Amino acid sequence: MSQSWWQAPCQVADEAVRERALARQQQLTKPTGALGQLEALAVQLAALQGRERPSIEQVHISIFAGDHGVVAEGVSAYPQAVTVQMLSNFVGGGAAISVLAKQLGASLEVLDLGTVEQGQSLPGVQRLQLGPGTANFSQGPAMGAAQLAAALAAGRDSVLGAKAQGCQLFIGGEMGIGNTTAAAALACWLLKCPALDLAGPGTGLGRAGVQHKAQVVEAALALHHGQIQTPIQALQYFGGFEIAALTGAYLACAQQGVVALVDGFICSVAALFAVQLNPACHAWLLFAHSGAEPGHQRVLQALKAQPLLDLGLRLGEGSGAALAVPLLRLACSLHNDMATFAEAAVADRPA
Structure with a gap:
C-alpha cells in the first residue's frame, strides 16, 4: 500500500437517510428543535451510518503511546518513565480510561508505538x-520518514481491526510525557500562532514552566522553518508517534465509514492534521469536549467544531471522548424510541 494511502477517497454520508431522519425528528412528540444539538447529532449519525435509526452500542477505544525526545528540554512536570508505567495501569484497569471503557462496555486496545x-x-x-521515542525536535526532525509512515499505518490498522469487530464508534486516546509540547508545536506551525498562545500547563507546569515550553517551541519552529512546507513534513519534524497514529486513525475512520469521536487538545491537533491531509475526513469527526488546555480552543475554532461537553478536562487518554459516549447513545435513543404524534395520539402543531 502506498505511503499516501491517506489521500484515498473518504466515505460519504447518505443524504437520503439524512432527509428521512430529519423528517422523523419533525414527527416526534416535542416542539421542533426542542432537543437542540441532540437532534442534530442523531440526524448526523443516521446519515453517516446509512440507517434512519442510528446506534452507538459497539464502541472501540485505542490508546496510542509514545515518548518524546523534546522532554530533554525540561518541558514536562513528570519523568518519561511515567509513559510505560501508565501503560501497565491501562491494561491493569486502574486508569481513568480503563474505568470508563468498562462502564461503557467498550473494547480497549493499548499500543506502545515507541517508548524509552x-x-x-x-x-x-x-x-x-x-524507536525509543521520537528524537528531540529542538535539534532535528522528531522522526524519520519511515517511522512517520509506520505510525500513520498503525492508526489505520487499529481502525481496520475495530471495524472488522463491528465498531460503530472509534475513540483514539494518547499517552506520552511531553506530547502537549509536540501538539503545541504542530498547532503553531499550522495556525501560524505564537507559542505562548497555544502552550499550556500539560501535566501541571506553573507559569514559568509554560513560558519555558513556549520558548522551546518557538526556537524549534525557527530552527526548522526552511525545511517544512507541508503538513506531512510538519508531522515528521514535530509530531509524536502517537499523534501521527491518531492522525492515521481519523483518516482511516473516514475512509472506512466509521464515526470517530475526538478527545482533547492532542487528539484535536491530530484531527486538524488529518483534515489538512484529506479534507473530506472532517465529516466523520465528532468532537467530545472543550478542554482546559489553552491551545484546545484555538484548534477547535480552526476545525469549526461544536464540542459536546465543557467540563474543564485535561487528562487525555481518550477520557473526555469516553465521557461523551452516553450523550451520543441518549441522542440515538431519543431519536429512535420517542413516539411520533400519530403513534401517541397527541395533537400535532397546525400545518
Missing part, C-alpha cells in the same frame, strides 16, 4: 517499537 523503556513487555500491550 523498551525492555519491558506488558501483557495486553501491543508493542510496535518504532
Whole structure:
C-alpha cells in the first residue's frame, strides 16, 4: 500500500437517510428543535451510518503511546518513565480510561508505538517499537520518514481491526510525557500562532514552566522553518508517534465509514492534521469536549467544531471522548424510541 494511502477517497454520508431522519425528528412528540444539538447529532449519525435509526452500542477505544525526545528540554512536570508505567495501569484497569471503557462496555486496545523503556513487555500491550521515542525536535526532525509512515499505518490498522469487530464508534486516546509540547508545536506551525498562545500547563507546569515550553517551541519552529512546507513534513519534524497514529486513525475512520469521536487538545491537533491531509475526513469527526488546555480552543475554532461537553478536562487518554459516549447513545435513543404524534395520539402543531 502506498505511503499516501491517506489521500484515498473518504466515505460519504447518505443524504437520503439524512432527509428521512430529519423528517422523523419533525414527527416526534416535542416542539421542533426542542432537543437542540441532540437532534442534530442523531440526524448526523443516521446519515453517516446509512440507517434512519442510528446506534452507538459497539464502541472501540485505542490508546496510542509514545515518548518524546523534546522532554530533554525540561518541558514536562513528570519523568518519561511515567509513559510505560501508565501503560501497565491501562491494561491493569486502574486508569481513568480503563474505568470508563468498562462502564461503557467498550473494547480497549493499548499500543506502545515507541517508548524509552523498551525492555519491558506488558501483557495486553501491543508493542510496535518504532524507536525509543521520537528524537528531540529542538535539534532535528522528531522522526524519520519511515517511522512517520509506520505510525500513520498503525492508526489505520487499529481502525481496520475495530471495524472488522463491528465498531460503530472509534475513540483514539494518547499517552506520552511531553506530547502537549509536540501538539503545541504542530498547532503553531499550522495556525501560524505564537507559542505562548497555544502552550499550556500539560501535566501541571506553573507559569514559568509554560513560558519555558513556549520558548522551546518557538526556537524549534525557527530552527526548522526552511525545511517544512507541508503538513506531512510538519508531522515528521514535530509530531509524536502517537499523534501521527491518531492522525492515521481519523483518516482511516473516514475512509472506512466509521464515526470517530475526538478527545482533547492532542487528539484535536491530530484531527486538524488529518483534515489538512484529506479534507473530506472532517465529516466523520465528532468532537467530545472543550478542554482546559489553552491551545484546545484555538484548534477547535480552526476545525469549526461544536464540542459536546465543557467540563474543564485535561487528562487525555481518550477520557473526555469516553465521557461523551452516553450523550451520543441518549441522542440515538431519543431519536429512535420517542413516539411520533400519530403513534401517541397527541395533537400535532397546525400545518
